[in-house]
Amino acid sequence: MAFPPPDPAFWDRILWLWKGLAPWDPIILFRDIFPVFIAILCLYHSYKTFGWWKTTLFFVGSFLFTSLEENVWILVGYFSGTPTYYFSPEQYYLWFGVCPLSVAIGWFFISYSVVYIATKLFKNRGVLTRAAVGGLLAMNLDLMVDPIAVRNLWWAWPQAETLATQQTTFWILGIPVTNFIGWFLLIFFFAILWEKVPPKEETWKRKKTTGVFFLYLAGLLGLTLLILVGAQILIAVLHVGGLNIGDPYFPIWWGGP
Protein backbone atom coordinates (compact mmCIF):
# COMPACT_ATOMS: atom_id res chain seq x y z
CA MET A 1 0.00 0.00 0.00
CA ALA A 2 1.44 3.37 -0.99
CA PHE A 3 2.10 5.49 2.03
CA PRO A 4 3.69 8.94 1.92
CA PRO A 5 6.90 9.10 3.95
CA PRO A 6 6.67 11.29 7.05
CA ASP A 7 6.99 15.05 6.69
CA PRO A 8 10.76 15.86 6.96
CA ALA A 9 9.85 18.09 9.92
CA PHE A 10 8.94 14.89 11.79
CA TRP A 11 12.57 13.77 11.91
CA ASP A 12 13.68 17.21 13.10
CA ARG A 13 11.23 16.93 15.99
CA ILE A 14 12.25 13.50 17.26
CA LEU A 15 12.48 14.73 20.84
CA TRP A 16 9.28 16.76 20.79
CA LEU A 17 6.38 15.42 22.82
CA TRP A 18 3.94 17.34 20.61
CA LYS A 19 5.14 17.36 17.01
CA GLY A 20 2.34 19.57 15.74
CA LEU A 21 1.85 17.66 12.48
CA ALA A 22 -1.55 16.10 13.15
CA PRO A 23 -4.64 18.10 12.22
CA TRP A 24 -7.46 18.60 14.71
CA ASP A 25 -9.60 15.48 14.66
CA PRO A 26 -11.66 14.03 17.52
CA ILE A 27 -10.85 10.51 16.28
CA ILE A 28 -7.12 11.17 16.65
CA LEU A 29 -7.77 12.57 20.12
CA PHE A 30 -9.77 9.46 21.02
CA ARG A 31 -6.98 7.20 19.73
CA ASP A 32 -4.44 9.13 21.79
CA ILE A 33 -6.46 9.17 25.01
CA PHE A 34 -8.42 5.92 25.05
CA PRO A 35 -5.41 3.66 25.79
CA VAL A 36 -4.83 5.77 28.91
CA PHE A 37 -8.26 4.78 30.24
CA ILE A 38 -7.62 1.08 29.60
CA ALA A 39 -4.17 1.43 31.18
CA ILE A 40 -5.77 2.94 34.29
CA LEU A 41 -7.80 -0.27 34.77
CA CYS A 42 -4.56 -2.27 34.78
CA LEU A 43 -2.70 0.26 36.94
CA TYR A 44 -5.50 0.15 39.52
CA HIS A 45 -5.47 -3.65 39.53
CA SER A 46 -1.69 -3.75 39.80
CA TYR A 47 -1.59 -1.18 42.62
CA LYS A 48 -4.21 -3.05 44.66
CA THR A 49 -2.58 -6.43 44.01
CA PHE A 50 1.15 -5.71 44.07
CA GLY A 51 1.52 -2.25 45.65
CA TRP A 52 3.04 0.92 44.21
CA TRP A 53 6.65 -0.28 43.83
CA LYS A 54 5.88 -3.32 41.68
CA THR A 55 3.28 -1.32 39.75
CA THR A 56 5.86 1.34 38.96
CA LEU A 57 8.38 -1.32 37.94
CA PHE A 58 5.89 -2.92 35.56
CA PHE A 59 4.61 0.32 34.12
CA VAL A 60 7.96 2.08 33.66
CA GLY A 61 9.68 -1.17 32.67
CA SER A 62 7.19 -2.24 30.01
CA PHE A 63 6.79 1.33 28.74
CA LEU A 64 10.55 1.86 28.35
CA PHE A 65 11.33 -1.64 27.10
CA THR A 66 8.77 -1.61 24.31
CA SER A 67 8.85 2.03 23.31
CA LEU A 68 12.66 2.15 23.22
CA GLU A 69 12.63 -0.97 21.05
CA GLU A 70 10.15 0.75 18.71
CA ASN A 71 12.30 3.90 18.67
CA VAL A 72 15.55 2.08 17.95
CA TRP A 73 14.00 -0.11 15.23
CA ILE A 74 12.46 2.92 13.48
CA LEU A 75 15.54 5.16 13.83
CA VAL A 76 17.94 2.43 12.68
CA GLY A 77 15.81 2.15 9.55
CA TYR A 78 15.72 5.89 9.06
CA PHE A 79 19.42 6.56 9.56
CA SER A 80 20.57 3.47 7.62
CA GLY A 81 18.54 4.58 4.60
CA THR A 82 16.49 1.36 4.49
CA PRO A 83 13.32 2.30 6.38
CA THR A 84 11.89 -0.39 8.63
CA TYR A 85 8.55 1.18 9.54
CA TYR A 86 7.16 4.43 10.92
CA PHE A 87 4.10 5.83 12.60
CA SER A 88 2.21 8.46 10.68
CA PRO A 89 2.88 11.93 12.21
CA GLU A 90 -0.59 12.98 11.04
CA GLN A 91 -2.31 10.30 13.13
CA TYR A 92 -1.09 11.05 16.67
CA TYR A 93 -0.67 14.11 18.88
CA LEU A 94 1.59 12.89 21.68
CA TRP A 95 4.89 11.14 21.10
CA PHE A 96 7.73 9.42 22.93
CA GLY A 97 10.51 9.96 20.40
CA VAL A 98 9.22 8.50 17.14
CA CYS A 99 6.73 6.21 18.89
CA PRO A 100 3.25 7.55 19.72
CA LEU A 101 2.61 7.77 23.46
CA SER A 102 -0.65 5.85 23.00
CA VAL A 103 1.27 2.94 21.44
CA ALA A 104 3.74 2.86 24.34
CA ILE A 105 0.85 2.92 26.84
CA GLY A 106 -0.89 0.25 24.79
CA TRP A 107 2.18 -1.92 25.18
CA PHE A 108 1.87 -1.58 28.97
CA PHE A 109 -1.71 -2.77 29.27
CA ILE A 110 -1.34 -5.48 26.63
CA SER A 111 1.72 -6.90 28.36
CA TYR A 112 0.07 -6.61 31.79
CA SER A 113 -3.10 -8.35 30.58
CA VAL A 114 -1.46 -11.23 28.71
CA VAL A 115 1.02 -11.88 31.53
CA TYR A 116 -1.92 -11.91 33.97
CA ILE A 117 -3.96 -14.29 31.78
CA ALA A 118 -0.95 -16.59 31.35
CA THR A 119 -0.47 -16.62 35.11
CA LYS A 120 -4.12 -17.53 35.69
CA LEU A 121 -4.10 -20.31 33.10
CA PHE A 122 -0.70 -21.82 33.87
CA LYS A 123 -0.05 -21.04 37.51
CA ASN A 124 1.39 -24.53 38.14
CA ARG A 125 3.75 -24.46 35.18
CA GLY A 126 7.20 -22.92 34.92
CA VAL A 127 8.10 -19.31 34.21
CA LEU A 128 9.13 -20.08 30.64
CA THR A 129 5.75 -21.63 29.83
CA ARG A 130 3.86 -18.65 31.22
CA ALA A 131 6.15 -16.18 29.44
CA ALA A 132 5.77 -18.07 26.14
CA VAL A 133 1.98 -18.18 26.48
CA GLY A 134 1.92 -14.43 27.24
CA GLY A 135 4.08 -13.75 24.18
CA LEU A 136 1.92 -15.93 21.94
CA LEU A 137 -1.29 -14.27 23.15
CA ALA A 138 0.12 -10.81 22.43
CA MET A 139 1.33 -11.94 19.02
CA ASN A 140 -2.09 -13.43 18.34
CA LEU A 141 -3.73 -10.08 19.09
CA ASP A 142 -1.28 -8.33 16.78
CA LEU A 143 -2.17 -10.66 13.92
CA MET A 144 -5.44 -8.72 13.87
CA VAL A 145 -4.14 -5.28 14.93
CA ASP A 146 -1.35 -4.82 12.39
CA PRO A 147 -3.22 -5.58 9.12
CA ILE A 148 -5.98 -3.19 10.25
CA ALA A 149 -3.52 -0.49 11.34
CA VAL A 150 -1.57 -0.40 8.07
CA ARG A 151 -4.75 -0.07 6.03
CA ASN A 152 -5.86 2.83 8.22
CA LEU A 153 -2.40 4.40 7.72
CA TRP A 154 -1.74 4.45 11.47
CA TRP A 155 1.69 3.07 10.66
CA ALA A 156 3.47 1.76 7.59
CA TRP A 157 6.00 -0.80 6.43
CA PRO A 158 7.88 0.93 3.59
CA GLN A 159 9.41 -2.40 2.48
CA ALA A 160 5.98 -3.15 1.06
CA GLU A 161 6.46 -0.45 -1.55
CA THR A 162 9.22 -1.85 -3.73
CA LEU A 163 9.39 -5.33 -5.20
CA ALA A 164 13.07 -5.76 -4.26
CA THR A 165 12.41 -5.23 -0.56
CA GLN A 166 9.14 -7.14 -0.71
CA GLN A 167 11.08 -10.18 -1.85
CA THR A 168 13.65 -10.05 0.93
CA THR A 169 11.05 -10.06 3.66
CA PHE A 170 8.72 -12.85 4.68
CA TRP A 171 5.20 -11.48 4.95
CA ILE A 172 2.25 -12.64 7.00
CA LEU A 173 -1.06 -10.91 6.24
CA GLY A 174 0.90 -8.12 4.54
CA ILE A 175 3.13 -7.55 7.60
CA PRO A 176 6.84 -8.52 7.87
CA VAL A 177 7.25 -11.62 10.01
CA THR A 178 9.93 -9.84 12.08
CA ASN A 179 7.13 -7.68 13.51
CA PHE A 180 5.39 -10.72 14.98
CA ILE A 181 8.69 -12.16 16.21
CA GLY A 182 9.28 -8.80 17.91
CA TRP A 183 5.86 -8.88 19.61
CA PHE A 184 6.52 -12.37 20.95
CA LEU A 185 10.05 -11.62 22.14
CA LEU A 186 9.18 -8.36 23.89
CA ILE A 187 6.43 -9.93 25.99
CA PHE A 188 8.32 -13.21 26.48
CA PHE A 189 11.48 -11.52 27.80
CA PHE A 190 9.58 -8.97 29.87
CA ALA A 191 7.42 -11.67 31.47
CA ILE A 192 10.51 -13.64 32.50
CA LEU A 193 12.11 -10.52 33.93
CA TRP A 194 8.90 -9.66 35.78
CA GLU A 195 8.61 -13.08 37.38
CA LYS A 196 12.30 -13.48 38.22
CA VAL A 197 13.61 -10.15 39.49
CA PRO A 198 11.00 -8.33 41.67
CA PRO A 199 10.56 -11.36 44.02
CA LYS A 200 14.25 -10.94 44.93
CA GLU A 201 13.33 -7.80 46.86
CA GLU A 202 13.30 -9.66 50.17
CA THR A 203 16.98 -10.58 49.93
CA TRP A 204 18.34 -7.80 47.72
CA LYS A 205 16.28 -4.92 49.12
CA ARG A 206 14.28 -2.58 46.96
CA LYS A 207 17.04 -0.29 45.66
CA LYS A 208 19.28 -3.09 44.37
CA THR A 209 16.31 -4.99 42.91
CA THR A 210 15.19 -1.89 41.00
CA GLY A 211 18.72 -1.37 39.64
CA VAL A 212 19.08 -5.02 38.57
CA PHE A 213 15.61 -4.95 36.97
CA PHE A 214 16.48 -2.02 34.73
CA LEU A 215 19.95 -3.35 34.00
CA TYR A 216 18.50 -6.62 32.75
CA LEU A 217 15.87 -4.64 30.87
CA ALA A 218 18.60 -2.83 28.91
CA GLY A 219 20.33 -6.15 28.19
CA LEU A 220 17.12 -7.77 26.99
CA LEU A 221 16.40 -4.77 24.77
CA GLY A 222 19.77 -5.29 23.07
CA LEU A 223 19.15 -9.04 22.78
CA THR A 224 15.69 -8.51 21.21
CA LEU A 225 17.11 -6.13 18.62
CA LEU A 226 19.97 -8.54 17.83
CA ILE A 227 17.52 -11.39 17.26
CA LEU A 228 15.36 -9.21 15.02
CA VAL A 229 18.36 -8.06 12.96
CA GLY A 230 19.51 -11.69 12.78
CA ALA A 231 16.10 -12.86 11.59
CA GLN A 232 16.01 -10.17 8.91
CA ILE A 233 19.52 -11.10 7.69
CA LEU A 234 18.62 -14.80 7.67
CA ILE A 235 15.54 -14.15 5.54
CA ALA A 236 17.61 -12.05 3.09
CA VAL A 237 20.33 -14.73 2.91
CA LEU A 238 17.75 -17.45 2.25
CA HIS A 239 16.35 -15.28 -0.52
CA VAL A 240 19.78 -14.82 -2.12
CA GLY A 241 20.25 -18.59 -1.79
CA GLY A 242 17.20 -19.11 -3.96
CA LEU A 243 14.65 -19.95 -1.29
CA ASN A 244 12.01 -17.39 -2.10
CA ILE A 245 10.18 -17.38 1.21
CA GLY A 246 9.79 -13.67 0.76
CA ASP A 247 7.29 -14.03 -2.04
CA PRO A 248 5.07 -10.99 -1.48
CA TYR A 249 2.08 -12.79 -2.92
CA PHE A 250 2.09 -15.57 -0.39
CA PRO A 251 -0.47 -16.46 0.72
CA ILE A 252 -2.45 -15.87 -2.44
CA TRP A 253 -5.79 -15.65 -0.63
CA TRP A 254 -4.56 -12.62 1.29
CA GLY A 255 -2.85 -10.72 -1.51
CA GLY A 256 0.38 -8.72 -1.46
CA PRO A 257 1.53 -6.41 1.32
Next chain:
Amino acid sequence: MKKRDYLPIIAILIMWLITSMSGSSTPGLTPTQTGILTLITVPLLIAIILAIRAVYKEHKAEKE
Protein backbone atom coordinates in the same frame (compact mmCIF):
# COMPACT_ATOMS: atom_id res chain seq x y z
CA MET B 1 -10.18 -11.94 45.86
CA LYS B 2 -12.17 -9.06 44.46
CA LYS B 3 -14.11 -8.17 41.35
CA ARG B 4 -11.12 -6.11 40.24
CA ASP B 5 -9.37 -9.39 39.43
CA TYR B 6 -11.27 -9.30 36.16
CA LEU B 7 -9.87 -5.88 35.17
CA PRO B 8 -6.77 -6.99 33.21
CA ILE B 9 -8.91 -9.50 31.30
CA ILE B 10 -11.51 -6.82 30.56
CA ALA B 11 -8.70 -4.50 29.38
CA ILE B 12 -7.52 -6.92 26.67
CA LEU B 13 -11.13 -7.73 25.76
CA ILE B 14 -11.83 -4.01 25.18
CA MET B 15 -8.71 -3.79 23.03
CA TRP B 16 -9.86 -6.80 21.00
CA LEU B 17 -13.39 -5.39 20.61
CA ILE B 18 -12.22 -1.95 19.47
CA THR B 19 -9.74 -3.41 16.99
CA SER B 20 -12.31 -5.82 15.68
CA MET B 21 -14.83 -3.00 15.23
CA SER B 22 -12.18 -0.88 13.46
CA GLY B 23 -11.58 -3.78 11.08
CA SER B 24 -15.14 -3.74 9.79
CA SER B 25 -14.82 -0.09 8.76
CA THR B 26 -11.24 -0.27 7.47
CA PRO B 27 -10.74 0.77 3.83
CA GLY B 28 -9.12 -1.93 1.74
CA LEU B 29 -10.23 -4.83 3.91
CA THR B 30 -12.94 -7.03 2.44
CA PRO B 31 -15.54 -8.59 4.75
CA THR B 32 -13.84 -11.95 4.15
CA GLN B 33 -10.47 -10.56 5.21
CA THR B 34 -12.04 -8.98 8.31
CA GLY B 35 -13.60 -12.35 9.11
CA ILE B 36 -10.23 -14.09 8.69
CA LEU B 37 -8.57 -11.60 11.04
CA THR B 38 -11.25 -12.20 13.66
CA LEU B 39 -10.96 -15.98 13.29
CA ILE B 40 -7.19 -15.77 13.69
CA THR B 41 -7.66 -14.32 17.18
CA VAL B 42 -9.85 -17.23 18.39
CA PRO B 43 -6.97 -18.60 20.55
CA LEU B 44 -6.82 -15.25 22.36
CA LEU B 45 -10.59 -15.28 22.88
CA ILE B 46 -10.45 -18.84 24.25
CA ALA B 47 -7.66 -17.77 26.63
CA ILE B 48 -9.77 -14.80 27.77
CA ILE B 49 -12.78 -17.06 28.46
CA LEU B 50 -10.62 -19.59 30.32
CA ALA B 51 -9.01 -16.82 32.37
CA ILE B 52 -12.44 -15.47 33.35
CA ARG B 53 -13.42 -19.00 34.36
CA ALA B 54 -10.21 -19.41 36.38
CA VAL B 55 -10.77 -16.15 38.27
CA TYR B 56 -14.41 -17.09 38.88
CA LYS B 57 -13.37 -20.49 40.27
CA GLU B 58 -10.79 -18.86 42.54
CA HIS B 59 -13.46 -16.52 43.90
CA LYS B 60 -15.84 -19.39 44.44
CA ALA B 61 -13.22 -21.53 46.19
CA GLU B 62 -12.34 -18.63 48.45
CA LYS B 63 -15.97 -18.09 49.45
CA GLU B 64 -16.38 -21.76 50.32
